[in-house]
Amino acid sequence: MLAGRILIIYASYGDGHLQAARAIRDALQRQGIEASRIRLVDLMAQASPLLNEVSRRFYMHSYSKLPTLYGWVYDRTRPMKHDSLFGGWLHSFGKEKLRRLLLTERPDAVVYTFPVFAAPASRTKAYPHVPTSAVVTDFDLHCRWVHPHVDRYFVATAELKTELVKLGIADRRITVSGIPIKPSFAELQPNPQWYAKYGFPEDRPIVLVMAGAAGVMPDVPEVCEALLEDKAVHIALVCGRNETLAASLRIRFQHQLAETGGRLHLFGYVETIHELMAIADCLVTKPGGITLSEGLAAGLPLFIYRPVPGQEKHNALFLHSKGAAQIARHPQELSAAIRSLLHNPIQLAVHRQAARALGRSGAADTVALDILQQCLIMEEASSPTHY
Structure with missing residues (x-):
């Protein structure tokens, strides 16, 4: 039985990241995890409400009013590295907020449905390693999703898994789950x-x-x-x-x-x-x-x-x-x-x-079961051995 919480990090740039987060939450509850032990966090909105609103509006306007510009930026940054100047800047948002969440909530796992990993905050000396998963919510791979502090990747297709392997991610760390949706589609x-x-x-x-x-x-x-x-x-x-x-x-x-x-x-x-x-x-x-x-x-x-x-x-x-x-x-x-x-x-x-x-209607259950398995492995590894 898990002792702590599961954090699911999403962002409000469009509706899909929240929907995926809710689908995973519901799947965890179907596995017996109490609702009070699962927390959905819009990291950007909580860390900096004003910046989040400005950037969200900019995203929506550039996406709908200036789609060519949006596409150019997307394609130019698609192969970016996590430690590049731009990549590091993107992953820095919410760093302090996530650090406080980890220290106060003491989660057993952190799940991202949006690639804002706030990486340094998840590996502090004050808090041990927490299993971290990234759930890619498109049929395309932007390298913003690729980060060394992500333990598990859940992707929509075998093609995406192949791309991740080519980028150096171990095969065993990638699951072709599909994109999490409501169980009503089963x-x-x-x-x-x-x-x-x-x-x-x-x-x-x-x-x-x-x-x-x-x-x-x-x-x-x-x-x-x-x-x-x-x-x-x-x-x-x-x-x-x-x-x-x-x-x-x-x-x-x-x-x-x-x-x-x-x-x-x-x-x-x-x-x-x-x-x-x-x-x-x-x-x-x-x-x-x-x-x-x-x-x-x-x-x-x-x-x-x-x-x-x-x-x-x-x-x-x-x-x-x-x-x-x-x-x-x-x-x-x-x-x-x-x-x-x-x-x-x-x-x-x-x-x-x-x-x-x-179609993969059971994606949310696949993600939930894998996350719980990770938590169980971590719990067993941290338990004292009796002879």
Whole structure:
């Protein structure tokens, strides 16, 4: 039985890192770890609230308003070393906060779903070594994730494991777990009640369009208009927390909304997104690691619309290379690709199989069990030997 706590460190740059942290927390609780002994920490937000807010807003604006600049910075820093000037600066954030957390909480393990390792703080003389794990939340590897003070790496694919091995990380320290998602995606099957719950007919194709947690996918109105040209298609549009986007769409599509007899179903943030994915025939999305992992676990053909340079573009290209995703850059191109697939049952089945082949719905449990095993090994190593 573990005596201390487990710290899960995340960051609020997008929603995915928090979702992964929560999935791991829930998996630990399913293994019998009490909720009070698991602490989720937004390290940057707690260490420096003002700097966190400024940098978070800069990230969101550069990502959505200046994607070319964001992609250039991402690609230029992708091979960076942890001890480079820039790498060392990035990993210094939250150093003092983490040091205090380690000394006061005395955790048995530290898990990162965001690569801000605050490295020196985790190896102080005042506190012994704590098993440290990094859970990579994309299908692409930025070397910011690579650090000598990380004991275990959990990655989405065998290709990422190969990359880490080439960078000098021992094979035994890397687990191909997938990206942690909610357990509701395990063996997900359509439930007839969900069609009625969300107002969809069971005999019409459903295209699920997810604009992202912040609702920032571009050209959402134009995408909907192009999709609605197919009279058989119903659209489930999830706007996330972007209330402005939802309000503008309600005005623009007032005659096409489901409540007025149309085929456009509009949603805000959907906690039970697995239900919509289960009844959908395909998914249109921005290529965040969590949403893509959920779509793969649900066996959905993926359509990635205008991926921005950086990790999301690399995510899209990887899944496209595996036959699990198509990439479109214009609404009509997207609509034509979806129509072609929906009206070809054989190709639809092929794409579903490609998605399922990459899906790993049990990733959170894999991570949780490995972490607990590390803790057990450390506990046994520190226990006195009796003869």
